[in-house]
Amino acid sequence: MNTLSSKKCQSHDEGPTAALSELVLFRDADPAFLTKLNNNGNIQDFSKGHVIFLQDDLAEWFYVVLSGWVKLFRQTLDGDEVIVDVLPAGTIFGETDLFDNKQYSCSAEVVQDAKIAAYPISILRNEIATNQTFSLKMLKHLVQGQREKDKEIEHRTIQNAPQRLGCFLLRLIPAKKANPVVLHLPYDKTLIASRLGMQSETFSRALARLKDDLGLKVSGSTIEIKSMDELISYTCSACSNAYPCED
Amino acid sequence: MNTLSSKKCQSHDEGPTAALSELVLFRDADPAFLTKLNNNGNIQDFSKGHVIFLQDDLAEWFYVVLSGWVKLFRQTLDGDEVIVDVLPAGTIFGETDLFDNKQYSCSAEVVQDAKIAAYPISILRNEIATNQTFSLKMLKHLVQGQREKDKEIEHRTIQNAPQRLGCFLLRLIPAKKANPVVLHLPYDKTLIASRLGMQSETFSRALARLKDDLGLKVSGSTIEIKSMDELISYTCSACSNAYPCED
């Protein structure tokens, strides 16, 4: 029910090679390396709810989200769930579980029907160990990830619920667009709430707050932002990163 | 007033080579590399309050805390300060600002009189680019840092103030020791508070709470823990990492 299809990569036009070379990490990588990944990888469609791997599973594959959304999460001792991240298309995951531990450090579950490519970690590990250039790329990739985490910690510390939500909305908009901006929430509001470290009731009220304060229009998962500048100043004033904060 | 002394490394018995080889990152590193760092590095004593670098400064040096404590922080647009981390002896910092940006991503200030070694980032960058083995070590180092950040995000999300404080105390105790355990808070309570993402008043009350609930004894910065097991179960039940969580 979860696995809708699976195919060898080479049988497919827009195979994982194409997919991979769109990721910064693999751009300009050695073609032989990409081909090897290609030949040993596969693409699968999964529907919402499918568990890709569990924390402490043996880490043999790393993945790339081609479409849809995937959540990474951890379980607390008393049974709660903590969202580590929710990943959009174009994200690689499972790749930092390369080393000694060799177990995934969190669980991964599809939260919006997704197309996901999988490749053996061993090939990645080998490339890192033998190709200096790629190894450097990987380092940069990790440093970038570190920066994201720092930002996340900051957000949770100094932004209140409406600001965190505003920040989330802004990050859904790639570049500064002309007003008004219409966007769709990419996954369940409940999940956005826990992604932002709040309860779903709080999320709901934060959204209502943005409606009142900024003239945001909401209908289901469709949101219209009247004024980007207003939202930016409302959201980013408490933050150490000026908008647009992804660089 | 801040710079109390500065010396070339080789003029010193317990020079930076010795200091470096105690860090996991540099253990078993190429002796020529360590010597080069050694010859181009220096050790300085700084007193509390000394600013080592500011966010957006050109990143030319990386540092190792030999003794004392250093805080990393960022400034928000409206002037507040966010603590990124507070670093104990044995920590390397400034080293992730290796790449393209070439600017420090945060500011660094001494918060308890410290002895700090400085080395040119260029030497590190060169070693990473040419020595596969070291590059791999650096990758592991970064992955480990990533895990720490994940843990931090989790703590801020699911632990309340007394639990975060309890967790902080536990992390000051390297191994599981016999009761009762006596320890000293390593830096100002105000700073511990912001390190833990709370106001100093909240910190004070959290400490009082641990006194009441766990029979903790506090006198100034000296703390006596009656029962480690009690503190562990009080603190770690809401967390996804079992004690001792550093591995």
Place this chain on the structure above:
DNA sequence: ACATTAGATTGACTTAAATCAAGGCCCAAT
């Protein structure tokens, strides 16, 4: 078309933490 159900919202209330204000303690400089 209808029942079922997961997801979302709303209201009432509780609780944790922030804020505001006052005062205490200890160390350092005079």
Place this chain on the structure above:
DNA sequence: ATTGGGCCTTGATTTAAGTCAATCTAATGT
């Protein structure tokens, strides 16, 4: 010894967010 200033604590109050419970809505399957 006295003064002054960090640093810390404590009390009173406000505020943000969590919790609990009741609906409401929209999508799904029969």
